[in-house]
Amino acid sequence: MHKVLVIDDDRTVLRLVEKALADVDIELFSAETAEDGMALLKQEQPDALLLDIMLPDKTGLELAQEIRAFDAKLPVVFITVSDDSDVAIEAMKLGAYEYVLKPLGIEQIQDLVERGLETRRLMQAPVLLQENNDQSLDGEVLVGRSPQMLEVYKQIGRVAAQDVSVLIRGESGTGKELIARAIYQHSHRDDNCFLAVNCAALTDTLLESELFGHEKGAFTGADHRRIGRFEQCNDGTIFLDEVGDMSPLTQSKVLRLLQEQRFERVGGSDMIQVDVRIISATNCDLERMIEDSEYRLDLFHRLNAFEIHLPPLRDRGNDIQLLIEHFLARFNQKLGKGITGISDEAMELLFGYSWPGNVRELQSVLRKAMLMATGPVLVPEFFPQELQSKKPAEPSAATADNKATDIAGFLDEREAAGSNDLHAESTEWMERYLLSRILQKHNGNQSKAAEELGITRGSLRHKIKTLGISINHVVKADADADESPDPVGEDCDC
Numbered sequence: 001m002h003k004v005l006v007i008d009d010d011r012t013v014l015r016l017v018e019k020a021l022a023d024v025d026i027e028l029f030s031a032e033t034a035e036d037g038m039a040l041l042k043q044e045q046p047d048a049l050l051l052d053i054m055l056p057d058k059t060g061l062e063l064a065q066e067i068r069a070f071d072a073k074l075p076v077v078f079i080t081v082s083d084d085s086d087v088a089i090e091a092m093k094l095g096a097y098e099y100v101l102k103p104l105g106i107e108q109i110q111d112l113v114e115r116g117l118e119t120r121r122l123m124q125a126p127v128l129l130q131e132n133n134d135q136s137l138d139g140e141v142l143v144g145r146s147p148q149m150l151e152v153y154k155q156i157g158r159v160a161a162q163d164v165s166v167l168i169r170g171e172s173g174t175g176k177e178l179i180a181r182a183i184y185q186h187s188h189r190d191d192n193c194f195l196a197v198n199c200a201a202l203t204d205t206l207l208e209s210e211l212f213g214h215e216k217g218a219f220t221g222a223d224h225r226r227i228g229r230f231e232q233c234n235d236g237t238i239f240l241d242e243v244g245d246m247s248p249l250t251q252s253k254v255l256r257l258l259q260e261q262r263f264e265r266v267g268g269s270d271m272i273q274v275d276v277r278i279i280s281a282t283n284c285d286l287e288r289m290i291e292d293s294e295y296r297l298d299l300f301h302r303l304n305a306f307e308i309h310l311p312p313l314r315d316r317g318n319d320i321q322l323l324i325e326h327f328l329a330r331f332n333q334k335l336g337k338g339i340t341g342i343s344d345e346a347m348e349l350l351f352g353y354s355w356p357g358n359v360r361e362l363q364s365v366l367r368k369a370m371l372m373a374t375g376p377v378l379v380p381e382f383f384p385q386e387l388q389s390k391k392p393a394e395p396s397a398a399t400a401d402n403k404a405t406d407i408a409g410f411l412d413e414r415e416a417a418g419s420n421d422l423h424a425e426s427t428e429w430m431e432r433y434l435l436s437r438i439l440q441k442h443n444g445n446q447s448k449a450a451e452e453l454g455i456t457r458g459s460l461r462h463k464i465k466t467l468g469i470s471i472n473h474v475v476k477a478d479a480d481a482d483e484s485p486d487p488v489g490e491d492c493d494c
């Protein structure tokens with residue numbers, strides 16, 4: 001269970017945080033003074049901290065300095081009543097994760113804590129390279145011992161300690177984020193922060209502001225100065241995921257940062273000097289984008305001082321067997337299941353499929369099969385249509401729709417299985433149904449689907465990936481001649 005600590009002498013803040021986190025699996029601790037807070041922090045070692053900037057015995061900034069010496073990777077959210085931008089900058093330099101003004105809202109607290117915990121996970125959970133037979137369930141294991149993956153591990157070893165930019169390439173779901181974290185954890189910057197920014201999940205203006213920060217009044221809605229991730233992550237490592245999805249303006253700013261290690265906040269004129277290592281990832285054909293003048297050649301060269309190519313799962317030989325064993329063990333533990341094996345017929349299906357969505361798709365298929373399973377062995381009926389036909393499933397609207405809309409059936413099944421995560425499971429189920437339906441309606445056109453859903457295209461792509469939605473039958477509806485299925489959720493416009 002995650003632990004969150006609040007250090008604030010304002011009891012209304014504590015009550016609000018208690019309310020905001022009442023329904024989540026988080027253990028909350030609180031202190032009203034810096035001294036008590038520090039003692040509690042050392043004792044409980046929380047995963048995130050909400051810290052008042054004005055405490056009775058010390059300022060929050062002074063306390064943050066002590067905390068940084070104790071645990072430099074703890075995401076600290078500063079809470080304050082004053083909109084003093086100097087204090088905000090100082091706080092961010094001290095490694096604050098966020099800086100927020102009172103009064104706080106419930107949703108704001110939930111969002112801050114959720115993001116803080118995710119950042120903690122990215123920095124803290126070790127990524128272990130599985131070069132031997134270990135099936136350790138601690139941390140995250142990069143499973144695979146195929147020659148292709150051993151080559152990847154060697155490359156991580158070669159480049160991690162060199163302070164150069166690394167570009168990780170590979171199809172969606174091949175494990176690019178895990179590789180980025182492994183490089184960071186083996187680098188000499190591992191004592192400093194690691195922040196991940198998904199370039200596709202934000203609009204152009206928001207991405208620029210997220211990376212470089214902005215001055216008050218820089219654009220509509222910029223009502224105070226904001227420190228960007230590069231400034232916040234000075235001396236650390238930034239992971240730019242989906243780096244092919246940056247506007248020309250952001251590309252030029254990132255290029256300048258890579259060349260000169262300096263930049264200006266949006267709407268500002270002060271030059272800010274930073275020392276940040278960039279690890280980026282993409283599944284876009286950047287060479288083609290360069291030819292089409294959509295991507296800067298000079299930026300491409302700067303980003304890939306060293307390039308790591310992650311092979312698709314279908315080219316990793318027997319790794320699929322290791323991954324299946326790994327996910328069975330993991331989900332048995334997580335879902336409280338007792339699956340002991342997979343029937344020969346089902347195994348044939350898993351080995352015969354081409355896994356266009358790679359490890360993420362395998363993980364999602366196994367998880368769903370385990371949720372559906374009624375006995376200790378996984379048999380073919382628990383696996384989706386795509387696997388049975390080895391080709392992407394044709395839209396069989398009637399059966400798919402019947403199954404997809406049967407929320408009562410799903411809930412019966414989960415209740416019978418003794419789920420204690422019903423809210424998350426059914427929300428995910430509903431979101432998957434909604435997105436699939438709207439994408440289908442628009443023949444896989446993500447821009448149109450995003451418009452109807454009222455979310456950004458980047459956010460839609462992000463959800464398609466995280467939910468493991470297979471949209472190949474939608475986007476390939478008029479491309480029967482193509483034998484190779486599209487990766488899950490990878491009809492990248494770039």
Ligand SMILES: Nc1ncnc2c1ncn2[C@@H]1O[C@H](COP(=O)(O)OP(=O)(O)OP(=O)(O)O)[C@@H](O)[C@H]1O
Pocket residue numbers: 140141142143144170171172173174175176177178179241281282283359360363465
């Ligand atoms: N070799 C591996 N061993 C164990 N788990 C893996 C491996 N590769 C990927 N995964 C898991 O698969 C999922 C997808 O991995 P990840 O997010 O790193 O992929 P990605 O290539 O960054 O995807 P995208 O391009 O869509 O962002 C994650 O849950 C990750 O933990």
